[in-house]
Amino acid sequence: MALTNAELQSDLDRLTETLRAVRIEQGLPADPLPRPIIVEPPLSAAIVHRLAPFKAIAVKLAAILAQGQLTRVDVNKLEQYRDYGRMLNYSYGIFAPLYSTGVHSIFCELERINEAIDEGRTVDFDVNSAMRRLHFDISALMSERSGNEWGMYDKYGGYSDERRAAEAERKRLIAGDEAFRAAYDEALTLIPTEEETMIYE
Structure with missing residues (x-):
């Protein structure tokens, strides 16, 4: 009933x-307390730009799964991308945090596949289900341009002086590794620690 x-x-x-x-x-x-908003759209855009190789890895893995095969991925070599995803969770708007969710979910899928391989459970592993989950996770990693445009629009609205300044900063952070690293490291000191994340939404 x-x-x-x-x-x-x-x-x-x-x-x-x-x-x-x-x-x-x-x-x-x-x-839970409201999620702190620390990362401004220009830095979020630069982080998303630097996540492109990770997205390519996920797409390649999905193609391997589509052939009914499993392959182990050394996630230890990808930890910088996990950190980038975590940083995006504290970004302005909804699009960068959505990207963060996609990165986190892809890591969960990689670890699920690795565990099945390491424990010899590949025969019973549902490759089709893993492929569908991974495809869904990848869909959260929208195109770099659309995510950046919406993030800028959410924060600055139309083409104001503030928006133009933010666009210039975005280009500067994407183009310069040193400038990006300085901005990223500064934001890193402001986001909650892993232990503190449980108190937030």
């Missing part, structure tokens, strides 16, 4: 209170 709206709401309220109690037991705020 289907639940009524009132019964569903009651269940939802009960589950919410259970979750709040668990968070309190863990020493966390009962309700």
Whole structure:
């Protein structure tokens, strides 16, 4: 028998209170705090630009999975991309954080595949399911241009002086490794630590 709206709401309220109690037991705020916005659109755009090789790796892996094969990927060599994805989670707007989710999900899929290979479970591994999940994850890594344009528009609106200055900064950070590294390192000191992430949305 289907639940009524009132019964569903009651269940939802009960589950919410259970979750709040668990968070309190863990020493966390009962309700997550809003995600801090630290990374401005020009730096977000430069990070997305530097994630292009990671996206290419994910696309190549999806092609291998489409052939019904599994291959191990050394994720230790990709840790910089994981860090880039984490940084994007603290970006302005919704598009850079969406990109961050895609990066995180791709890493989860890579680790799931590696685990199956390492543990000798490749015979029972659902390659088609992994390929579908990876395809979905890659779709979160929208085109670099569209994500950058929307991020700039969300923050600065139309073509104002502020928007033009931000566009110039974006180009500077994309073109110069030293400028990018300085901006990235500064933002890195401001984002929450891994331990602190649980207190935020």
